[in-house]
Amino acid sequence: MSSIVETRxxxxxxxxxxxxxxxxxxxxxxxxxxxxxxxxxxxxVGESGCGKTSLGRTTLRLxxxxxxxxxxxxxxxxxxxxxxxxxxxxxxxxxxxxxxxSINPYMNIHQIMEEPLIIHKIEDADKRTEMIYRALxxxxxxxxxxxxxxxxxxxxxxxxxxxxxxxxxxxxxxxIVADEPVSMIDASSRVELLQILSNLQKLHNLSILYITHDIxxxxxxxxxxxxxxxxxxxxxxxxxxxxxxxxxxxxxxxIASVPDPDPSNRLSYREVIPGEPPNAxxxxxxxxxxxxxxxxxxxxxxxxxxxIEIEQGQDAACFLYHKEFVEEEQPGDKR
Ligand code: SF4
Numbered sequence: 001m002s003s004i005v006e007t008r009x010x011x012x013x014x015x016x017x018x019x020x021x022x023x024x025x026x027x028x029x030x031x032x033x034x035x036x037x038x039x040x041x042x043x044x045v046g047e048s049g050c051g052k053t054s055l056g057r058t059t060l061r062l063x064x065x066x067x068x069x070x071x072x073x074x075x076x077x078x079x080x081x082x083x084x085x086x087x088x089x090x091x092x093x094x095x096x097x098x099x100x101x102s103i104n105p106y107m108n109i110h111q112i113m114e115e116p117l118i119i120h121k122i123e124d125a126d127k128r129t130e131m132i133y134r135a136l137x138x139x140x141x142x143x144x145x146x147x148x149x150x151x152x153x154x155x156x157x158x159x160x161x162x163x164x165x166x167x168x169x170x171x172x173x174x175x176i177v178a179d180e181p182v183s184m185i186d187a188s189s190r191v192e193l194l195q196i197l198s199n200l201q202k203l204h205n206l207s208i209l210y211i212t213h214d215i216x217x218x219x220x221x222x223x224x225x226x227x228x229x230x231x232x233x234x235x236x237x238x239x240x241x242x243x244x245x246x247x248x249x250x251x252x253x254x255i256a257s258v259p260d261p262d263p264s265n266r267l268s269y270r271e272v273i274p275g276e277p278p279n280a281x282x283x284x285x286x287x288x289x290x291x292x293x294x295x296x297x298x299x300x301x302x303x304x305x306x307x308i309e310i311e312q313g314q315d316a317a318c319f320l321y322h323k324e325f326v327e328e329e330q331p332g333d334k335r
Contacts, residue, residue, distance in 0.1 A: 002037065002074075003035040003036065003071070003074075004036055004038050004072070005035065005059050005070075005071070005175055006035040006036075006070075006071040007032055007033055007058075008069040008070075008071070009031050009032075009033055009067070009069070010032050010033070010055070010065050010069065010070060011030055011031055011032075011065060011066045011067045011068050012051075012054050012063050012064070013030075014054075016281070025281070026281050027230075027231045027283060028051045028231055028280060030280075030283075031231075031232065032055055032068075032228075032232070033233075036207045037207065039201070039202075040207060040223045041198075041206075041207075041209075041210050041221050041222040041224075042208070042209055042210065042222060042225070043212060043218035043221065043225045043226070043239060044209055044210065044226050044228060045215045045218055045227050045228070046213065046228035046229055047229075047277055048213060049280070050228045050229055050230060050277065051228055051232075052228050053179055055228070056094075056209050056211050057177070058070070059092075060094060060177055061082070062094070065078060072088065072175075073174070090120055091173050091174050092173055092174065092175040092176070093168040093169075095164050095168050095178045095179065095181045096181075097179050097180040099161040099163070099164050100152075100157070102164055104152075105151065105152050108151050109136075109147055109148050109155075110129075110149070112152075112163065112167065113135065113148075113163070113166065116167060116170055116171060117170060120171055131170055132148065132166075132170070133148075135169050136148070136163075136166050138166065138203065139162040139163075139165045139166045139196055139200070140196065141163070141166070157189070158186065158192070158193055161182070161185055161193060162196065164181075165196060165197065169204065175207045176206055176207070176208045177208075177211065178208055178210050178211065180211055180212055180213070181210075183212070183213070183214070190217070194217060194220045194221050197221055198220065198221045208221075208222075215243070215251075215254050215258060216258045219243055222239045223238070224236065224238055225239040225242045227250065227251045229250050230278055230283050231283065231288075232288055232317065233317070234248045234250055234251070234289065234307070235248040236314075236315050237313050241314050243255060245311075245314075247310050247311070247314060247316040248289075248318050249295050253272075253292075254273070257273065274294075275291060275292045277292075284301065285301060285302070286304055287300045287301070287303075287318070297319060297320075300319055303319075304317075305322070308321075
């Protein structure tokens with residue numbers, strides 16, 4: 001399967017002010033290589049501030065990389081001017097977390113949906129209406145005749161987010177970044193929204209980067225799962241393999257902390273990862289997780305582990321899987 005999006009050693013830093021005159025770089029994305037294949041959903045998981053949103057936006061060139069390469073459909077677009085990337089604004093879309101702020105409260109749904117079509121010069125009004133109706137039907141907002149006349153405040157949060165799904169699809173994109181699309185939606189509507197996203201992915205052969213802090217939702221929508229920690233990718237692989245048998249201690253901690261009402265489910269025990277993530281302004285040397293890892297070894301604060309294939313289709317960046325560094329302890333001994 002060919003890649004739609006590929007990053008090679010991508011870095012995105014932004015600056016924050018420290019004191020009156022000094023600015024320092026925050027290493028939001030710090031050397032990430034990954035790919036998203038045609039018609040697949042990659043879930044990108046990690047705690048708040050780990051760099052997943054920055055990585056998602058950098059793949060759209062909404063944030064500028066400081067180094068590395070960004071390849072879209074085989075073309076290196078790392079240094080292309082924003083002016084020359086108009087095609088990308090049509091072929092790649094983003095769904096934001098907050099449906100309340102991402103649509104204009106003073107426009108009705110027809111006007112909200114029509115805006116991107118006018119910007120992208122779909123001149124025929126009948127054609128625009130036909131496209132709007134089809135997109136709203138695909139996200140199951142019925143009856144469409146009534147929905148298009150409503151204003152955002154007349155819809156529930158879940159319905160508003162469905163409008164943003166439909167609007168993202170209007171221009172028939174190849175790639176969508178869905179940034180925490182259900183985290184601000186009532187729990188009762190989340191599963192239905194995730195089903196709609198999954199159906200849309202299949203219907204339109206979309207490549208989706210599904211960003212979430214909630215690893216438990218990833219298995220509903222994604223084919224593969226990638227885990228980020230303080231700007232680095234620490235594990236990735238087939239979603240069922242990673243959730244079924246996580247290799248990296250950070251992924252193990254994330255999964256163990258998922259609440260599950262089923263007592264027979266092995267995810268039901270809750271274990272919180274100790275401590276706080278380190279500051280991305282000055283991350284620790286070596287493995288960035290070593291300040292919190294229950295399996296830490298002397299090498300972990302000295303060298304940075306590479307993200308390598310440990311099992312077929314499952315990569316991890318951890319010295320526990322490098323025989324030369326492990327003496328008596330084996331992965332999982334302490335769990
Ligand atoms: Fe823990 Fe060391 Fe593996 Fe990092 S490299 S996750 S500190 S065992």
